[in-house]
Amino acid sequence: MSGLTDALVICAVVVLVIARQFKAQPVTADRRWWAIPVVLVFLAVREPDLLDPRHRAVSVALLGAELLVGLAMGFGWARTTHVWTAPDGVVWSKGTRATAVVWGVGIGLRLGLFGIGTLLGVRQGTAALMLALAATLLVRSGVLAQRAGLLRPSYGVADAAYEPMRKDHV
Template sequence: MSGLTNALVIAAVAAVVITRQFSARRIGSDRRWWIVPAVLAVVALREPGLIDPHHQVESSLLLGTELVTALAIGAGWAWTTRIWTEPDGSAWSRSTKASGAVWIAGICLRLGLFGIGAQLGVHQNSSAVMLGLAATLLVRSGLLTWRAQSLEPAAAGQAPAYGDGVRRVLRKERL
């Protein structure tokens, strides 16, 4: 794919993912949460030029920093997402304002990395950003699935909660 096509794919995936996450979404119990990040990673790794051949050390350091940043953004996004269970036991999630702040900080960090690469004269390909987006989505989805699984037993009634079965007596207040 060309650089423009990669940029459009990255922008489209990011826009869809971000807008979907700020509305309440059911966390599926299926095991396919890793497919979209895997496809993005495969597309990114197939592209030549992930590492600039003229600046291999600098390019590798920038790519490594991009991936560490992406992992941190994914973890931050997952931990700032609100998760709850409905009475039927299904787990739901919705990103919060803090999640939006994590995204904004991540975009600023990535722009800073791009600026550093430009100052060093490193040719930067959009496949590095696509690989970073794949890492962000993989970490976020994995952590959300893990967090949702920790909520499911209590919601499904498999483990009793403190106070279950205790009759509550409501009393009138006297004036």
């Protein structure tokens, strides 16, 4: 795909994700919550424009900063999402005003990084943005699933009704 097409697809996905975030939705125990981020990573690393060969060090620094912003955005997004359990036991989530602030700050930081790269003459493609979006979605999904109690360990979990036997003292 061309750079313009990639950018339009990424913008459309972000708008869709943001719009859906502010609607109450059930949090499911889907075991493949990591699948979309993995696909995005795969698509990003196969792009030839991930790093600018003429400005490799600056390009790597910008990519690292982009990934850090993506990780922070995912964490902030998950932590500012309101999570509750309905009387029927279904766990729900909905974005808050703080979630909108996290998105605004994250997008602003990404635009700032893009501007810095442009000022330094670094050729930037959409691959770094796809990697950062993958990091955002991966962290958000993982933290939200953990907050919702969906990622329970399969070992050493005691039943709440279990009470150990007491020894009678003689």
